[in-house]
Amino acid sequence: MRPEIDFAGRQVHGSRETQDDYYGFCPLSTETDGFDGLLLGLADGMGGYKGGSTASRIVVESFIEHFCFSRGSIPERLLSSLRASRRSLLEEIARNDESLGHMGSTLVAVVWSPAGLHWVSVGDSGLYLFRDGAIQRINADHSMTPLLAEQVAQGEMTAEEAAHHPDRHALRSAIAARPLEIYELRDEPFVLQRGDIVCAATDGLATLSPDAVTERLQTNARQSAAHIASALLIAVNEIGKKKQDNATVAVVRQE
Amino acid sequence: MSDNDEKTRIVRPLEQLQRAATPESDDADETRKVERDDATMTGGADAHSIKPIRAGGEEKTVLFRPSPNRAGEGTMFNPLAPKSESGGASEDPVVGWLVVVKGPGRGNAVRLGYGWNSIGRDASQRACLDFGDSQISRLNHAKMLYDPRARKFTLTLGEGTNPTYVRGDALLGPTEVLSGDRIQLGDTEVLFLGLCGETFDWQDNT
Numbered sequence: 001m002r003p004e005i006d007f008a009g010r011q012v013h014g015s016r017e018t019q020d021d022y023y024g025f026c027p028l029s030t031e032t033d034g035f036d037g038l039l040l041g042l043a044d045g046m047g048g049y050k051g052g053s054t055a056s057r058i059v060v061e062s063f064i065e066h067f068c069f070s071r072g073s074i075p076e077r078l079l080s081s082l083r084a085s086r087r088s089l090l091e092e093i094a095r096n097d098e099s100l101g102h103m104g105s106t107l108v109a110v111v112w113s114p115a116g117l118h119w120v121s122v123g124d125s126g127l128y129l130f131r132d133g134a135i136q137r138i139n140a141d142h143s144m145t146p147l148l149a150e151q152v153a154q155g156e157m158t159a160e161e162a163a164h165h166p167d168r169h170a171l172r173s174a175i176a177a178r179p180l181e182i183y184e185l186r187d188e189p190f191v192l193q194r195g196d197i198v199c200a201a202t203d204g205l206a207t208l209s210p211d212a213v214t215e216r217l218q219t220n221a222r223q224s225a226a227h228i229a230s231a232l233l234i235a236v237n238e239i240g241k242k243k244q245d246n247a248t249v250a251v252v253r254q255e
Numbered sequence: 256m257s258d259n260d261e262k263t264r265i266v267r268p269l270e271q272l273q274r275a276a277t278p279e280s281d282d283a284d285e286t287r288k289v290e291r292d293d294a295t296m297t298g299g300a301d302a303h304s305i306k307p308i309r310a311g312g313e314e315k316t317v318l319f320r321p322s323p324n325r326a327g328e329g330t331m332f333n334p335l336a337p338k339s340e341s342g343g344a345s346e347d348p349v350v351g352w353l354v355v356v357k358g359p360g361r362g363n364a365v366r367l368g369y370g371w372n373s374i375g376r377d378a379s380q381r382a383c384l385d386f387g388d389s390q391i392s393r394l395n396h397a398k399m400l401y402d403p404r405a406r407k408f409t410l411t412l413g414e415g416t417n418p419t420y421v422r423g424d425a426l427l428g429p430t431e432v433l434s435g436d437r438i439q440l441g442d443t444e445v446l447f448l449g450l451c452g453e454t455f456d457w458q459d460n461t
Contacts, residue, residue: 032404069370071403071458072348080347084370090379095394 004255005038005112008226012233014204014244020045020052021202021248026064028111037113039067042250044125044202046174047103055089055103059175062088063109074111075187078120081109082183086175093177104176108139108200112252116189117198122182123174126205129190130197130217135210140184142173143203169203197221197228197253204247207236225251350401350451351408351434353382357444360386367408372399374413374440390417390441397426397440399447406452408432417441 009023023042030036041063045056066084070077085107093101106123119127119139127139140146148162162168173182192198197217205213212235220231229251236247347368354364365382374382377393384391395413402409410421411429419426420439432438434449451457 066370069400069402070347071369071456080369083347084381087373087379087381091373091377091394094377094379 005252006225006255007038007040007250007252008224008229009042009248009250010226010229010233011246011248012204012236012244014236014246015242016244016246018049018053019246020056021204021246022053022056022060023200023248023250024060024064025250026068028113032068035113035115037111038252039064039109039111040200040250040252041107041109042125042200042202042248043108043175044106044123044204044246044248045103046105046171047100047176051100051103052105054092054100055105055175058088058092059085059105059107063107067109074113074118074189075120075185078109078111078118079185082107082120082122082175082180086180089175090177101177104174104178106142106171106202107175110198110200110252112192112198113189116191117186118189119184119186121184122180123171124169125200125202128199128201128213130199130214130221131193131195133214133218133221135199135214135217138190139186142171142182142184144168144170144172147172192254194254195221197225197251199228199232199252200250201232202246202248204245205232205236205249207239207241207244207247208232225253228253348457350403350457351447351449353384353399353438353445353447355384355386355443356437356446358386358442359388360384360443367399367401369401369403372401374399375415384440384443384445386443388441388443391443392416397438399432401451403451403456403458406456408447408449408452410438415440 007025009025011019011021013019021044023040026039028035028037028039041060043056043059045052045054047055063081063085067077067081070080089105093103106125108119108121108125108127110117110119110127121127121139122142124141124143126137126141128135129138144165144167148157148165148168151157152159152162173180213232216231216235217228220228229249232249233247236244346366349366350369351367352364353367355361363386365384367382372381373395374380374384375394375396376385376391377383378385380394382399392413392415396415397413397419398411400409400411408431409429410426410432412426421430421432422436432447434447434452436447438445438447
């Protein structure tokens with residue numbers, strides 16, 4: 001009996017002229033991958049007018065393409081696909097003039113398998129689990145935010161100072177021309193429970209408070225993945241933030 | 256997510272964790288995710304604390320890069336592109352090789368891996384033939400696919416201006432290549448050696 005996985009992604013531009021976020025899904029099947037599941041890639045690009053959208057698209061597309069041709073354990077395949085996505089980005093940088101030399105991208109790539117979730121993550125795009133009415137982030141945040149939080153915890157900074165620190169959104173890692181120094185690889189499967197909803201999102205979703213995200217998920221928990229993704233972005237639009245960043249939400253759930 | 260942290264391998268050099276955030280003053284304009292220059296990064300001598308700076312600055316996302324002194328940085332250096340038959344532990348499983356038998360670089364070999372292998376002179380290429388033959392295109396002179404489902408190698412046209420020859424014939428479209436086939440790119444002739452195929456594939460042993 002093949003489990004039915006319901007998945008959907010939605011995007012908003014916000015106040016930006018370009019959409020620098022990108023995402024893609026790829027169903028995995030026993031015949032081709034040894035198990036029935038789903039691959040999700042979501043990326044937030046950077047690097048100027050054309051660079052950001054180019055980088056996130058290349059990173060996600062090449063990741064998914066390579067994953068389909070790769071063999072080995074899921075973590076091995078995630079890692080080799082991460083390398084392949086960076087190679088493709090480097091190739092695109094080499095193909096173009098200097099204007100794209102600084103482009104780069106975050107990436108969160110998730111495999112939903114019968115054993116649970118595996119992922120590889122670079123940058124600040126979030127992977128969230130909604131379970132028993134509560135939401136929690138399950139991947140690492142490679143922005144400065146966690147380091148600032150640590151300083152607050154150690155009394156070196158007030159929460160107020162951290163919340164307004166100019167570098168709180170600075171990335172400590174990204175897929176770019178620079179060597180990839182930090183990434184997170186989930187080796188062991190993160191075991192899922194019945195009713196779990198998994199969301200990946202770019203930092204544009206951060207316009208919503210964690211409570212607001214939780215409230216929207218609680219309200220829509222029984223709805224389709226497409227409905228949930230739309231509900232979250234409608235909530236972002238309702239806030240009407242003046243300088244709203246691109247926001248992308250990808251939702252996966254078992255039917 | 257504390258109760259699962261021990262299962263999650265986070266690869267992160269210590270020194271980077273301890274890097275200081277350097278205040279940026281002129282951040283009034285709307286900015287997308289951007290990379291931050293090393294020059295501004297290294298300004299902070301006190302590398303062990305993030306200075307609390309209060310500035311009503313626009314939210315901007317910048318990339319903190321590691322120290323500029325690290326070996327191999329500052330260029331388009333790509334540690335992931337195998338350049339020779341050295342085989343670092345972190346590389347993808349090898350599925351075959353291109354061995355240079357004629358032209359500059361004679362005696363060298365480059366690895367091929369699962370999926371698409373771009374062949375060109377640039378360091379970004381997965382099969383980097385950078386042995387001095389400028390007749391080979393920098394990017395995608397040709398592309399070699401190893402498809403683990405069909406267990407076949409296929410060579411296809413890339414963006415190269417100079418033609419590619421397989422077994423003496425010009426490459427006009429996707430062409431299956433067999434172990435032992437000779438491929439001519441520019442002034443270089445390579446011998447293709449397939450490791451994976453009908454009789455062996457890494458997936459057989461997992």
